[in-house]
Amino acid sequence: MSKSQIVTGGIADDAISEEHLDSTLITGQTAITSLADTDKFLVSDASDSGNLKYVEKQYIGGGTWVRLNGTSATGLSDITYDNFSSTYQVYKIIGSHTMSTDNAQTRMRVRKSGSDQTSNHYRWAFGETARLIGSASTGENSSWNNDHVRITKGSSYAVAHPTGFEFTIYSPSDSTRQSACFLNSFFYESGGTNAWKAWTGSIWLDSTTGLDITGIKFYPESGTFINAKYSIYGLKDS
């Protein structure tokens, strides 16, 4: 019912219904672009006669990937995230870039307290599928007790050639069980081999290198990352 004036004695409880509300009640507010766990949403509680209540963002939905950080930049000597904590059990990094140096590898090291871990405790086993102009082949790329992990092998520095990967690291903050990772990467290997390649495989971070990890670093074997687009996500359990 339309009201042209406030009735004597003020507005009674539950008297303002939806027809009295302007849409600017929402659209007129300041917008935010990220949510804190304690940000609140208005809800009608079905278990309590539809009474209005609020719910905090941390209780909405189930487990989900939360974007924690990212970049879109060029001329970078490395891309580093020092943001691992026990809040997330699994982290995923999705990245793409071009190399500034032809035929240079993309590499990874984990970090602790802001320092690269350079001991020879990186082990990996990747399957390789390659396609050349006239043929295809399969193979492997692996290493035992290296001081880094290869993400790609010698990719092209042509600005039009894509290099990218998805990288998932499990329980980096665990103090007892060593961490391990999954990798999917794609790149055009230059320098004579000239093959479009895909690597799929796993990485084992042995010894103390695989415990209490607080960060991760991706870097080129030589030169810089050009036109890098990276995002890091944390897996929220609930």
Added chain:
Amino acid sequence: MVKRFVDGIVRDLTTDEQAEYEARNKAFEDNKAQRQLEKIRDLRLRLLEETDWWVLKGEMTDEQKAWRKSLRDLPQDYEEIQYDELLALDEQGNLTHSIWTQPTE
């Protein structure tokens, strides 16, 4: 100017980080021959695998036998200074050295 990306911030390298960056680039240059040899071995392996069926068929020509042997002997038959020549490409990106060309079947 080379930059770093750390936790959402793009910044200049510190003196130590600049030194580490330059050492990385130098190591890459110093490792050129090893890197080329790895590629030569990959190419050799692929060609040998592609023609293994010749051996299984048991009817290889002398030319085919000699070519497969030259591939197997490739690392010891060529010096580091010849690696550029072995990996040279034409404008279409094809390897130009004759050792990569299969004899006709």
